[in-house]
Amino acid sequence: MTEIKIFSPATVANVSCGFDVLGFCLDGIGDEMIVRKTPEKGIKITKIKGYDLPNEATKNVAGVAALALIEDAQPDCGFEIEIYKNIKPGSGVGSSSASASGSVFAINELLGRPYSKTQLTYFAMKGEALASGSEHADNIAPGIFGGFTLVKSTVPLEVVELPTPNDLFAVIIHPQIEIKTSEARAILPKDIPLKNAITQWANMGSLVHALHISDYQMIKRSLIDVVVEPYRSRLIPHYNEVKLAAFNKGALGCGISGSGPSIFTLCQGQIQAEQVELAMREVYSQTDIAFNTYSCKINTTGIKILATDS
Numbered sequence: 001m002t003e004i005k006i007f008s009p010a011t012v013a014n015v016s017c018g019f020d021v022l023g024f025c026l027d028g029i030g031d032e033m034i035v036r037k038t039p040e041k042g043i044k045i046t047k048i049k050g051y052d053l054p055n056e057a058t059k060n061v062a063g064v065a066a067l068a069l070i071e072d073a074q075p076d077c078g079f080e081i082e083i084y085k086n087i088k089p090g091s092g093v094g095s096s097s098a099s100a101s102g103s104v105f106a107i108n109e110l111l112g113r114p115y116s117k118t119q120l121t122y123f124a125m126k127g128e129a130l131a132s133g134s135e136h137a138d139n140i141a142p143g144i145f146g147g148f149t150l151v152k153s154t155v156p157l158e159v160v161e162l163p164t165p166n167d168l169f170a171v172i173i174h175p176q177i178e179i180k181t182s183e184a185r186a187i188l189p190k191d192i193p194l195k196n197a198i199t200q201w202a203n204m205g206s207l208v209h210a211l212h213i214s215d216y217q218m219i220k221r222s223l224i225d226v227v228v229e230p231y232r233s234r235l236i237p238h239y240n241e242v243k244l245a246a247f248n249k250g251a252l253g254c255g256i257s258g259s260g261p262s263i264f265t266l267c268q269g270q271i272q273a274e275q276v277e278l279a280m281r282e283v284y285s286q287t288d289i290a291f292n293t294y295s296c297k298i299n300t301t302g303i304k305i306l307a308t309d310s
């Protein structure tokens, strides 16, 4: 195989109580990438469609992740990458991590799959660090593994795959303002009160348990963030109104997707998701802020191969 086309999905990081460690994968929204082997060694980004992003390999997260992989693999060829972006950079649904994960996933396939999903997560993390200024894998792991993932540690890297209850749907609303992850991280306090830490890790533990036993009401009681949301929600106009509207329609939870500005909700069933989506839309419809929404099932398979040349 010398060429591969893949779909790299959008993801939701943090999931309220799991800052920097929890994430899940969205269905139907993501970037496409074509990666092909070249006789010249190294990484070249030959095309970027959709958004204006650097095409120098060392300045694009897809290139940085790919360089980390080939530095380790030392293949006797190089790779060129085409990126067809659908996920707006800085939207909060893992735009940068979709590119970083997609490039290493595709190169791994072209090399005959020498690396595990955890090793791919490690290389992709190097790319993500370029975008956000920190090596975290909570967007990358769900893109590569699919479903819900827990990054137990980054050094050494350990990813835990969590189960996805069947009837779980996500709704995303994206107000069209840009929040850079690096800036949204800079406003967070370095230390947190012990009582908040206790609340947060209790919710995190019960959310993980609830996912295992498909207990939707326990999911609802666990999707609470007392650590990050109080600071970041101020960056998102009408955040509290959107949240109230979602809860009024029965949403299981509503929080900031990654570092924002997108807001996610988790719902039980498609009908509830549709009602929640309408209610969230209603809030921004009454403002002059442009927005878009979508709802989907949780994607349990992650990055998908769309085509290969053999």
Ligand SMILES: Nc1ncnc2c1ncn2[C@@H]1O[C@H](COP(=O)(O)OP(=O)(O)OP(=O)(O)O)[C@@H](O)[C@H]1O
Pocket (backbone or CB within 6 Å): 013, 053, 054, 059, 060, 061, 062, 083, 088, 089, 090, 091, 092, 093, 094, 095, 096, 097, 099, 100, 130, 131, 132, 139, 179, 180, 181, 182, 257, 258, 259, 260
């Ligand atoms: N291939 C790429 N795709 C997206 N962003 C990229 C890429 N290469 C470099 N970047 C840079 O990364 C930054 C966007 O990353 P950022 O982490 O802020 O957004 P995000 O990935 O959408 O957010 P989040 O991680 O919260 O979901 C922008 O400055 C952008 O120029």
Ligand SMILES: N[C@@H](CCO)C(=O)O
Pocket (backbone or CB within 6 Å): 013, 014, 019, 020, 021, 132, 136, 138, 139, 181, 184, 185, 258, 259
């Ligand atoms: N956990 C990260 C996700 C965005 O990259 C954050 O919230 O800053």
